[in-house]
Amino acid sequence: xxxxxxxxxxxxxxxxxxxxxERLLRAVGDARTGLVLLLAVAAANAGAAFLxxxxxxxxxxxYAVLLGVLALSGVAAVAVRAPGVWREWRRPGAVQxxxxxxxxxxxxxxxxxxxxxxxxxxxxxxxxxxxGGWSVHGTxxxxxxxxxxxxxxxxxxxxxxxxxxxxxGSETTxxxxxxxxxxxxxxxxxxxxxxxxxxxxxxxGRDGRPARLDTAVTFLRDGEPVRAALLRVNEPGEHDGYLVxxxxxxxxVRLRVTTLGGGVLLAAPVPLDETRDGVxxxxxxxxxxxxxxxxxxxxxxxxxxxxxxxxxxxxxxxxRxxxxxxVRIGNLRVRLESFDAWVTFLSRRDPGLVTLFVxxxxxxxxxxxxxxxxxxxxxxxRSGAGLELLLRGERFDRPAEELExxxxxxGGAS
Numbered sequence: 001x002x003x004x005x006x007x008x009x010x011x012x013x014x015x016x017x018x019x020x021x022e023r024l025l026r027a028v029g030d031a032r033t034g035l036v037l038l039l040a041v042a043a044a045n046a047g048a049a050f051l052x053x054x055x056x057x058x059x060x061x062x063y064a065v066l067l068g069v070l071a072l073s074g075v076a077a078v079a080v081r082a083p084g085v086w087r088e089w090r091r092p093g094a095v096q097x098x099x100x101x102x103x104x105x106x107x108x109x110x111x112x113x114x115x116x117x118x119x120x121x122x123x124x125x126x127x128x129x130x131x132g133g134w135s136v137h138g139t140x141x142x143x144x145x146x147x148x149x150x151x152x153x154x155x156x157x158x159x160x161x162x163x164x165x166x167x168x169g170s171e172t173t174x175x176x177x178x179x180x181x182x183x184x185x186x187x188x189x190x191x192x193x194x195x196x197x198x199x200x201x202x203x204x205g206r207d208g209r210p211a212r213l214d215t216a217v218t219f220l221r222d223g224e225p226v227r228a229a230l231l232r233v234n235e236p237g238e239h240d241g242y243l244v245x246x247x248x249x250x251x252x253v254r255l256r257v258t259t260l261g262g263g264v265l266l267a268a269p270v271p272l273d274e275t276r277d278g279v280x281x282x283x284x285x286x287x288x289x290x291x292x293x294x295x296x297x298x299x300x301x302x303x304x305x306x307x308x309x310x311x312x313x314x315x316x317x318x319x320r321x322x323x324x325x326x327v328r329i330g331n332l333r334v335r336l337e338s339f340d341a342w343v344t345f346l347s348r349r350d351p352g353l354v355t356l357f358v359x360x361x362x363x364x365x366x367x368x369x370x371x372x373x374x375x376x377x378x379x380x381x382r383s384g385a386g387l388e389l390l391l392r393g394e395r396f397d398r399p400a401e402e403l404e405x406x407x408x409x410x411g412g413a414s
Contacts, residue, residue, distance in 0.1 A: 028069075029076030034156070037070040041159055045166055058167035067163050074156030078149045085149065089142030092126050094135065095379040095390040102403045104389040106380075107411040111136055114380045114387070117409045121402075123378060135381035144394075147369035154363035161356025169350040177252055177269045177342050181220065184242045184347040193240040194220040198228070200249060200341040215246040215343055247346040251280050251297060253305055254337035265289055265332070271342040272297055289332065291316065305336055371396065378406065 027033060044063055048054035057063060095101060109117075114136045115125045123138030174182045181196035196218045203212040215231040219239040229237040236245040250273055257266040265286050272280035272295060281296045294308035303323055309316040309330045316330040326335035374394035381388055389407060393399040
């Protein structure tokens with residue numbers, strides 16, 4: 001056994017656990033690990049979006065574990081790098097010559113004068129005694145490096161917010177006629193959030209485009225009205241954590257169908273929710289009479305409705321009606337009361353939306369700090385009969401003006 005292995009084996013158990021945990025933390029927080037996890041989450045969400053049974057992938061425990069590991073990777077990356085960033089900010093290190101480092105030779109000055117000039121320019125300074133005499137190191141806006149850490153963590157939060165919404169959110173569509181109501185999500189025990197359609201009003205311009213699409217609804221809880229709302233395009237309603245959008249709409253007809261003896265078989269609106277050869281069509285079954293009514297909007301300009309009665313042997317009779325007309329079709333009397341509309345709603349719940357917006361906001365702030373308030377480091381040291389000023393900025397930073405300003409404050413170039 002080698003000496004190093006003997007030392008490791010002889011180390012106390014607590015120290016071995018701490019070293020193992022540190023290595024594991026660094027591996028999880030490594031940028032390559034984070035990139036792989038981000039790609040895995042993106043692939044899972046892409047599969048959920050494009051595959052027929054894709055959404056089921058986001059409801060499984062492996063996907064939840066993947067999200068947890070991704071969050072752990074972001075936290076580990078911050079935890080591993082934060083102590084070094086803190087130490088560098090509080091105790092500025094030396095700037096070395098190299099690519100990206102600006103250099104200026106200035107006249108001689110004392111260490112106290114250099115430290116005073118750098119402090120006045122906003123630098124946190126530290127003096128260092130060397131064989132050649134002394135050097136002064138400074139950091140300005142060292143705290144801005146934390147913005148870089150926050151930006152990485154914020155990106156993870158954004159992905160987590162989107163993934164949580166895809167995995168645990170819900171989206172439901174349903175169509176309502178005026179007076180009808182429906183739950184905002186799939187039925188389940190204790191869930192009683194619903195919406196009722198009161199009316200739908202539309203206006204169209206001469207070019208046929210809608211000028212106004214107003215959907216009046218009432219939101220309900222436990223069967224009781226909570227509040228009324230007017231929904232418009234791009235103006236959804238919110239109720240119990242659900243966003244409710246009027247998704248699409250179409251014509252409906254209010255019919256009154258009776259037997260020849262006056263018995264009422266139907267007195268309700270019927271949606272024309274299908275299209276055949278460009279014509280809105282619909283149907284309704286009258287089981288007590290053993291027939292089915294087929295409906296078609298034959299002339300939209302005149303509001304003319306075509307009605308067909310189909311029995312077990314096929315087509316019985318047909319007729320065309322305008323609003324207010326009543327005709328006998330077979331053994332039925334059919335009256336067209338008026339035209340109405342049906343509306344299809346989209347109800348969406350996204351529990352990850354707040355997380356997504358928090359992450360996006362943090363990402364924007366962190367990037368703004370990183371770009372507009374970059375960290376700068378400086379070292380001033382003895383060089384021959386004068387001083388050497390080394391200045392370094394962050395990526396995309398151009399500190400040439402500051403180099404000249406510091407050189408002038410230190411007595412000018414030599």
